[in-house]
Amino acid sequence: MLILMTFLTALAALLFLGVVAAALVKIAATLEKIGGDGDSYLARLRLGLRAIERETSHLPAAAVPLNRGLSQVAAGLQGVDDALGGLHAALTAQERR
Structure with missing residues (x-):
């Protein structure tokens, strides 16, 4: 019985880690869509913020x-x-x- 419970616990832990890994892959894919490309909204925002920083650096x-x-x-x-x-x-x- 102890071996069965140990096996089921290990299986549950592996299942949990698999679910977490799948969720992290989905999150990474979504974040890549948001800011991965040079023409994404995040890249444009970053470019605008750098321009503001450069223009106001003398203040x-x-x-x-x-x-x-x-x-x-x-x-x-x-x-x-x-x-x-x-x-x-x-x-x-x-x-x-």
Whole structure:
């Protein structure tokens, strides 16, 4: 009886491995259809992403000076905001008279 149970267990394990192998072959075939050829959607997407990466590769180097310049603009605009706030307060006070 022990030999029969061992044989059936080994047979079940081989059957399980066969099913897993068949499923993996199907998955690989599907993935090959999606991205295996040079004209597939995945290949086109990859080409587009590389083009975007190439076109935007200079942005990290330009961001620091741009950020400094925008900080100076923000400081200047704060002065404009203060001046306009004072002007608004003066006009409101004059209107009440």
